[in-house]
Amino acid sequence: DTAVSQTPKYLVTQMGNDKSIKCEQNLGHDTMYWYKQDSKKFLKIMFSYNNKELIINETVPNRFSPKSPDKAHLNLHINSLELGDSAVYFCASSQTKLAGGSYNEQFFGPGTRLTVL
């Protein structure tokens, strides 16, 4: 039972192509995120969605377009891929508030390694 899953795990493509990465969580969480980890291993937030609504959009080029068809899915579409887009992309999810006032941590997917040639 994978909590947060991503497809594909590896993606190799040419510059200029358009590609999508899919993320699904079966935890019933209401918030999902995309993080990017570059070649220097820095992990940085890109987007977050709460109940299918975009709530955070860091300074990410508009070639990146997240889409959340429902609370369990957050997909990332990338247009006109560039060499600098090569990275590992992690999806994560969390629940805003649990019963009793506590809240849980973010669960991360296994990552999608994107290589742009």
Next chain:
Amino acid sequence: DAKTTQPTSMDCAEGRAANLPCNHSTISGNEYVYWYRQIHSQGPQYIIHGLKNNETNEMASLIITEDRKSSTLILPHATLRDTAVYYCIVRVYSGNTPLVFGKGTRLSVIA
């Protein structure tokens, strides 16, 4: 979010306790201390979090100083599988605040 400072790397002998320090001298009153780790090529994994009291779970213990300006993550009996990059993160009490990762500490557990 407040900035944290961690050593770049540490070694620990297998079976011994690993003590990972973190400085967060500008932490605000409503900010918690979180620890995550990333084992090679995997997604980050939550370990523990706390506000001001010491916390313990099945993975680790978290010791926060009384002034809350620093903390220590303790892995009581480190194993080879604990080799990872450990991130100390300070964030507000909110279920949908994204994590702001620093460089973390690379812990190497040695047999």
